[in-house]
Amino acid sequence: MTATTAAPAFSRDRVAHSWLGLRAVSESGDQVWTIALAWTAVHVASPAAAGAVVAAGTLPRAAVLLLGGVVADRYDARRVMAAANLARIGLLVLVVVRVLTGPPSLGALLGAAIAFGVTDAVYEPSASTVGRQLVAPADMTAYQGVSQTALRLGNTAGAGVGGFVVAAWGLGTSAALDAVTFGAVAVFVVVWLRPRYPLPRALAEPPLRSIAGGFAHLRDEPVTRALVLGLSGLNLFVGPAEGVGLALRAREEGWGAGVVGILVALVGAGAAVGAVLTALRRPRHQARAGFAWLLPQGLAIVLLGFGSPVVSGVAAVVIGLTAGAASTLLSATFAVVVDGSYLGRMSAIQRLGDDVLMPAATVAFGALAGGVSVATPFVVFGLAMVAFVTVPLANPRLRTL
Numbered sequence: 568m569t570a571t572t573a574a575p576a577f578s579r580d581r582v583a584h585s586w587l588g589l590r591a592v593s594e595s596g597d598q599v600w601t602i603a604l605a606w607t608a609v610h611v612a613s614p615a616a617a618g619a620v621v622a623a624g625t626l627p628r629a630a631v632l633l634l635g636g637v638v639a640d641r642y643d644a645r646r647v648m649a650a651a652n653l654a655r656i657g658l659l660v661l662v663v664v665r666v667l668t669g670p671p672s673l674g675a676l677l678g679a680a681i682a683f684g685v686t687d688a689v690y691e692p693s694a695s696t697v698g699r700q701l702v703a704p705a706d707m708t709a710y711q712g713v714s715q716t717a718l719r720l721g722n723t724a725g726a727g728v729g730g731f732v733v734a735a736w737g738l739g740t741s742a743a744l745d746a747v748t749f750g751a752v753a754v755f756v757v758v759w760l761r762p763r764y765p766l767p768r769a770l771a772e773p774p775l776r777s778i779a780g781g782f783a784h785l786r787d788e789p790v791t792r793a794l795v796l797g798l799s800g801l802n803l804f805v806g807p808a809e810g811v812g813l814a815l816r817a818r819e820e821g822w823g824a825g826v827v828g829i830l831v832a833l834v835g836a837g838a839a840v841g842a843v844l845t846a847l848r849r850p851r852h853q854a855r856a857g858f859a860w861l862l863p864q865g866l867a868i869v870l871l872g873f874g875s876p877v878v879s880g881v882a883a884v885v886i887g888l889t890a891g892a893a894s895t896l897l898s899a900t901f902a903v904v905v906d907g908s909y910l911g912r913m914s915a916i917q918r919l920g921d922d923v924l925m926p927a928a929t930v931a932f933g934a935l936a937g938g939v940s941v942a943t944p945f946v947v948f949g950l951a952m953v954a955f956v957t958v959p960l961a962n963p964r965l966r967t968l
Contacts, residue, residue, distance in 0.1 A: 572763045577706035577713075582759060586697065587714050589752050591721030596748030598725025600659075603733035603741030604676060612673045620676045624684025629922045631688035632915045637777040639692035639911025640769035644700065645756050651690035652753040658682050659746040666739035688915075695914035699902045700762035708853065708899040712846025715894055716839045723835060766907035781912030790968070793959045794901045795913055797858060799920035801894055804952040805886055806925055807932035808868050809834060812945060815933075816872065816879070819941050826876050830883045837887020838894075845892040854904075854968035857896030858959045864889035865952035872945025900968055 577583060601621065608620040638647055662679055665671050702710045733741050769777060785792050809831065817827045841860075850856040867885035870878065905913050928948075935944035959965050 572761065574701065574703050574706070574763045577702055577709045580702065580706075582761075583701055583710060584713075585755065586701065586760060587710075587717045589748075589755055590694075590714070591717035593748040593752050594718050594721035595725035595728075596745035598722055599729040599732055599741050600745040602726065602729030603738045604680060606730070606733045607671065607738045608673065608676050611670065611676065616673055620673070620680050623677050623680035624687065625922055625926075626684070627681050628684035628688040629919055631685050632692070632919050632922070633778045633781070633912070634774055635688045635690070635692040636781060636912035636915025637769070637774050638689060639696055639914070640766075640777070640908055641771065642693075642768075643762075644693040644696050645760055645762070647693040648690055648697075649753050649756050651686050651693075652749045652756070654686050655683065655690075655749045656746045656753070658686070659742040659749070662742040663739045663746075666737065666742070671738065691918060692911040692915045696766060696910050697760070699907065699910060700764050700766060701760075703764075704903045707903050708849045708895060709846040711899040711902070712842040712891075712895040715842045715891065715898070716846075719835055719839055719842075766910060769908045769912075778912070781909060781916065784906065784909045785913065785916060788906070789962070790964050791905050791909075791913060793962055793965055794854070794897060794904065795917045795920070797861075797897055797956075797959055798894075798901060798917050799924065800952070800955050801861070801890065801897070802921055803924055803928050804948045804955070805864065805868060805890065807929040808871055808945060808948055809886070811929055811932050812871065812936070812941075813879075815936050815941050820876075822876060830876075830879055833880055833883040834887040834890070837884045838891035839887075841888040841891025841893075842895045843891075845895045850896070852966065852968060853896040854900045855960065855966045857893045857900065858956050858965070860889045860893040860896070861956040862953055864893070865949045865956065868949030868952060869946050871949075872942040904968065 574580060574583075605621050608616050658679060662671070662675075665675055698707065698710050698714065729741065732744065769780075772780075785795060813827050813830050817823065864886055867882040867889070870882040871886070901913075901917075902910070932944040932948060935947060
């Protein structure tokens with residue numbers, strides 16, 4: 568990888584800082600839009616319809632994501648991201664026009680969600696390659712730490728204001744705000760963002776062959792395979808415990824929704840602190856340290872199913888801290904180690920794992936809670952994470968990274 572322009576130290580890299588800041592703002596806009604979409608669907612149809620609308624983008628995203636990885640490896644990421652954002656802006660303008668002509672139908676909301684799922688699948692793999700092309704390998708951990716903290720803050724801020732925006736001004740205003748954030752990102756990508764460490768391009772071949780080549784690369788590269796599985800596993804075990812488990816515990820214990828909100832906030836705050844601390848103090852063997860952080864996280868998932876709100880609060884903080892640290896370290900290692908001509912496809916496969924496996928894991932968590940006891944899935948999922956992590960930790964090649 569030959570640098571076209573030497574990157575400054577990350578602490579002084581205004582381009583990288585601006586890019587991460589704009590991504591956080593765009594994440595806020597996405598949350599405002601998602602909340603507005605669900606809110607509008609509830610009032611147009613029913614709560615069940617709202618769930619269908621929010622989930623409608625998942626299937627097309629999963630179907631197109633691998634193709635988005637092929638596009639990311641073959642074409643300039645800047646052009647792909649700019650085109651995807653222009654498509655998003657066009658969709659949001661159509662939503663605003665539709666709202667101005669009358670209340671949107673359920674079909675219109677479903678169509679908007681599906682179209683956004685497709686554009687996300689094209690955009691995300693290319694966006695995942697930017698860090699590798701923008702900062703030096705020595706600064707990748709700091710980049711990933713700040714990136715994940717900024718995205719979490721953007722997500723939280725968007726979720727916080729999204730309800731107020733749609734309640735006060737409706738779906739059209741929410742769509743317009745999201746369009747503005749996409750426009751800002753598109754302008755920055757076209758005008759200021761320049762690759763300093765260009766990636767090698769993948770061979771021009773039929774898309775299905777290129778997708779098959781990505782899976783063959785995953786099969787033949789044990790380190791890459793372990794990192795892809797590890798990054799997928801970050802959410803697979805803790806996601807259902809946080810998303811469904813806390814609500815089940817609150818119902819069983821009579822805690823109320825406020826306690827659930829506090830516990831979720833503790834996870835988010837812990838994750839931000841973990842990411843920042845890891846970015847400031849990088850361990851020598853990042854992959855080994857990243858997987859090692861997941862061991863106490865598995866035990867904290869078990870603890871989350873027992874005790875008082877204070878005990879669960881301690882577990883939530885531990886989960887957040889370990890998630891922030893592990894995600895930063897493993898993402899940084901992934902971005903540096905994976906062959907540059909396969910980076911988009913590997914990112915797409917990892918994201919596809921989340922989209923496909925997470926719903927099944929959430930259903931399994933709920934089934935265990937309903938069929939045995941609320942505490943049972945916390946124990947099963949926590950110990951499963953511990954067992955899952957022992958595999959990469961025993962890999963001698965990963966232990967040296």
